[in-house]
Amino acid sequence: MHAVTLDASRPTDTATQSFSAVAEDLLDDVYGYLLYLTKNWALAEDLTSETFETALRRWKRFDPRRGTHRSWLLAIARSTALDRFRADARRKRREERAEAGAARDAEEHVFGEGFSPELEEGLRALTAGEREVVALRIVLDLSSEEAAGLLGITPTAVSTRLHRALGKLEERMRHHDVA
Amino acid sequence: MTSPDLIHELKATRPAAPTALRARVREIAAEKATPRASFWPQLRLPVRRIALVAVPAAAAVAIASAGVLGLARSDGEVAVLRDRAGTNESFEKSVPQAATPETLQGNLSQDSAIAPDLGRAQRVSATLTVEVADSDGVSQAAQKALTLTESLGGHVVSANVSTGDEGSAALTVRIPVAKVQDAIVQLSALGRIVSQQVTIDDLQATLDTLEQRERSVRAQIALVTTRLETESLDASTRARLESRLQTLRAELRQLQRDTAATSAEARMATIQLSVVTPGVLGAVPVPSRLDRTLDEALNVLLWEGVVALAIVIVAAPFALLLLAMWLGRRFYRRREEDRLLAT
Numbered sequence: 107m108h109a110v111t112l113d114a115s116r117p118t119d120t121a122t123q124s125f126s127a128v129a130e131d132l133l134d135d136v137y138g139y140l141l142y143l144t145k146n147w148a149l150a151e152d153l154t155s156e157t158f159e160t161a162l163r164r165w166k167r168f169d170p171r172r173g174t175h176r177s178w179l180l181a182i183a184r185s186t187a188l189d190r191f192r193a194d195a196r197r198k199r200r201e202e203r204a205e206a207g208a209a210r211d212a213e214e215h216v217f218g219e220g221f222s223p224e225l226e227e228g229l230r231a232l233t234a235g236e237r238e239v240v241a242l243r244i245v246l247d248l249s250s251e252e253a254a255g256l257l258g259i260t261p262t263a264v265s266t267r268l269h270r271a272l273g274k275l276e277e278r279m280r281h282h283d284v285a
Numbered sequence: 286m287t288s289p290d291l292i293h294e295l296k297a298t299r300p301a302a303p304t305a306l307r308a309r310v311r312e313i314a315a316e317k318a319t320p321r322a323s324f325w326p327q328l329r330l331p332v333r334r335i336a337l338v339a340v341p342a343a344a345a346v347a348i349a350s351a352g353v354l355g356l357a358r359s360d361g362e363v364a365v366l367r368d369r370a371g372t373n374e375s376f377e378k379s380v381p382q383a384a385t386p387e388t389l390q391g392n393l394s395q396d397s398a399i400a401p402d403l404g405r406a407q408r409v410s411a412t413l414t415v416e417v418a419d420s421d422g423v424s425q426a427a428q429k430a431l432t433l434t435e436s437l438g439g440h441v442v443s444a445n446v447s448t449g450d451e452g453s454a455a456l457t458v459r460i461p462v463a464k465v466q467d468a469i470v471q472l473s474a475l476g477r478i479v480s481q482q483v484t485i486d487d488l489q490a491t492l493d494t495l496e497q498r499e500r501s502v503r504a505q506i507a508l509v510t511t512r513l514e515t516e517s518l519d520a521s522t523r524a525r526l527e528s529r530l531q532t533l534r535a536e537l538r539q540l541q542r543d544t545a546a547t548s549a550e551a552r553m554a555t556i557q558l559s560v561v562t563p564g565v566l567g568a569v570p571v572p573s574r575l576d577r578t579l580d581e582a583l584n585v586l587l588w589e590g591v592v593a594l595a596i597v598i599v600a601a602p603f604a605l606l607l608l609a610m611w612l613g614r615r616f617y618r619r620r621e622e623d624r625l626l627a628t
Contacts, residue, residue: 126314133310138300151306158313191625220298235626244295258619276291 125165128175129158135176135246136183142241143187143234145217153190157183173255180242180256191234228278236271243268347589348582355582359574401462406488406551409462411469414559415476420452426475426560427454433471434458439553454560465554472558479561488551495547499540506533 123131136157141150160182168178217226229237242253243264250261257264302310401409417426427446434441439460446454460468473481509530513523572580 126311129310129314133302133307134300137302137306141300147303151303151309154302154306155309155313158310162313162316188622188625192621195625217300220300222294222298225294225298233627235623238626240295244292245299247296272288272291276288279291 123175125162128179129161132176132179133158136179138245139180139238139241140183140187141217142229142237142245143184145230145234145237147217149190153183153186156186160186174252176246176248177252177256180246180248184238184256224279224282225275227282228275231278232271232274236267236274239264239267240271240275244272347586351582351585351589352578354585355578355580358581358585359577401465401485401554403463406492406547407462408486408488408550409465409554410484411465411554411556412480412482412484412559413469413472413556414479414481414561415473416479416561416563417476419562420448420450422476423452423454423560423562424448427456429475430454430456430458430472430558430560433468434460437461437464437468439464439468442555451562453562454558456556456558456560458556458558459553460556462552462554465556468554468556472556475558476560488547492544492547492551495540495544499537499544502533502537502540506530506537509533 133154137150137154140153140157141147144150144153157179161179164182168175172178173181217229221229229240232240239253239257242248242256243250248256250264253264254261259267401407415426417423424446427444431441431444437460439458442457442459444454444456446452446456458468469481469483509526512518513526513530518526
């Protein structure tokens, strides 16, 4: 299902790249980030598509002086995901008011292939905020400043959140090993 | 598992987009970008970029309009300024040699409508300032004024003449009241009249009072003298009357002095004459067109600043309200995001 990676080396992030090239180059980053954020591959795929649709509409407004293509796309991805979370939260509230929401809680959250069971379980135990900082700093290798700019917090807060998330993940996986 | 192992595993399991998603994104990228239907999609510019253009543009418009208005208004200002300052051309035509007594007589008759009434005792004083071309003109004018004073039967009270780059003369002369009109006319002819003031105070009532009192005192002296000469008085009464007589004679002498002084005051008019050159007078030349334009432009700019300040004052509460709403909305969204990401 997964694991298709482009062989082409990553081109330089410049304003002269076409949207197709940028999308091709950064698709994995956007998808990976959204997968960590949502812990659901299906939802991550949907949001990735939405992200690139939005990015295409806003392509002419991209300003290279304000950041890289990756930061720009990740910011759109985050905004798209948060919009989805809001919509879900509103839907859940409506369903709870209608006393019909219990069944939806059983919604399946699956990371997908490539994750060990203990890593997946550990990641699932993290909050979305913790998972996204792990994704940005560890998986996508963004700098503290880049991640801070994206999340709207200080670099120190990013480090703190990452440290807490890794500690929690480590603890969870150690517990899994013992079990 | 240690942290390095964990980080290694996380990096090793970096998710890759599935083939189907990649194909979908390629389709999206292949589409021509179709901007959302918006009334003004192209007008969305960054605030800083707008400010970068708008602020200098507004300043340029303000300065340009001030310049245009200043230029337009500087024309209308000329007549007023010339009236206020007196023109250089008029000065050149009214240097002492060029000014004719007839002309000045006409001016004088217009300017000094009041004239002394020779049938009454009056204190007449005049202050006159005439302007001559240069320092030599000052000396000549002062000399003529002294000669004129003597010829009219008057005398000089004080004279102060200074020559140099900016010469000036200050003369105080006394002229018989009957000839004061002639004196003013001829003194005015010494140069261009800059200012002229004639003051007349009536002294007749004072003189009448003095004379009336003098007659009364004289009558009392005659009465007392008659009693002392004709009546047989006791010693104390005689002493009292003699004392009274001495007081009345002293008062009579004082009254005579006062009457003489008042009469003298009424006989001679005092004229203070100042002869100046343009530099001493500090004549204000009519400013150039450029100066007037700059002056008017600065006035317009000042008014523009006042209007801008008024707009800022009026708009500030609304701006603060909008800022508070924006900050509140941002805070709310941040809290909501934290809540959403906490699950």
